Amino acid sequence: DIVMTQSPDSLAVSLGERATINCKSSQSVLYSSNNKNYLAWYQQKPGQPPKLLIYWTSTRESGVPDRFSGSGSGTDFTLTISSLQAEDVAVYYCQQYYDTPHTFGQGTKLEIK
Amino acid sequence: EVHLVESGGDLVKPGGSLRLSCAASGFTFAIAWMSWARQAPGQGLEWVGRIKSNIDGAIRDYAAPVKGRFTISRDDSKNTLYLQMSSLKTEDTAVYYCIKLGVGGVPNEWGQGTLVTVSS
Numbered sequence: 001d002i003v004m005t006q007s008p009d010s011l012a013v014s015l016g017e018r019a020t021i022n023c024k025s026s027q028s029v030l031y032s033s034n035n036k037n038y039l040a041w042y043q044q045k046p047g048q049p050p051k052l053l054i055y056w057t058s059t060r061e062s063g064v065p066d067r068f069s070g071s072g073s074g075t076d077f078t079l080t081i082s083s084l085q086a087e088d089v090a091v092y093y094c095q096q097y098y099d100t101p102h103t104f105g106q107g108t109k110l111e112i113k
Numbered sequence: 114e115v116h117l118v119e120s121g122g123d124l125v126k127p128g129g130s131l132r133l134s135c136a137a138s139g140f141t142f143a144i145a146w147m148s149w150a151r152q153a154p155g156q157g158l159e160w161v162g163r164i165k166s167n168i169d170g171a172i173r174d175y176a177a178p179v180k181g182r183f184t185i186s187r188d189d190s191k192n193t194l195y196l197q198m199s200s201l202k203t204e205d206t207a208v209y210y211c212i213k214l215g216v217g218g219v220p221n222e223w224g225q226g227t228l229v230t231v232s233s
Contacts (some may be wrong), residue, residue: 057222
């Protein structure tokens with residue numbers, strides 16, 4: 001199984017500042033035939049289902065603000081929130097959908113400093 | 114607009130069985146690959162399993178903790194996905210989410226979830 005490890009487990013950032021969350025996979029999730037990394041990011045707020053933010057590592061889902069961006073390739077990935085807003089307080093998860101089981105990272109709790 | 118509505122969650126005793134349903138609308142269910150994931154109280158997300166479309170052979174894959182105990186099925190005539198759970202354990206207590214997979218397997222739509230509690 002591909003193990004997904006996020007860092008840090010929790011993060012406190014001031015409003016308007018940048019937040020960066022990392023995700024590392026135990027093996028590459030890059031599919032060479034199409035050069036796509038099968039990596040998604042979700043945001044989950046209390047009492048709600050996860051919301052897809054980014055897929056294919058860096059493609060924003062429709063309606064997601066452009067302050068959210070994703071980057072990386074192979075085994076190392078990053079979710080960046082360029083200017084933290086109060087509504088961004090949530091838990092963030094990465095997930096690989098390269099191979100089953102489609103494993104998740106353990107989550108990163110993002111708070112306001 | 115895509116809608117996924119899970120139902121069937123309940124309180125069940127260890128060793129018991131339960132079937133969850135996910136009613137789908139707003140897309141062509143018959144060609145969609147679908148997944149289940151779960152989230153124990155206060156914990157992270159855990160992938161449960163996936164079923165491909167009947168056109169693609171309805172192949173099923175399961176996570177190790179549920180393999181042999183859970184079965185995913187689909188009824189394309191009813192636009193409904195199922196998760197049959199048996200030999201339930203206390204550690205199966207979780208909110209269970211139904212997920213639609215998009216092009217390339219992107220998990221792009223999630224239901225609101227249904228709570229399963231396994232307790233004596």
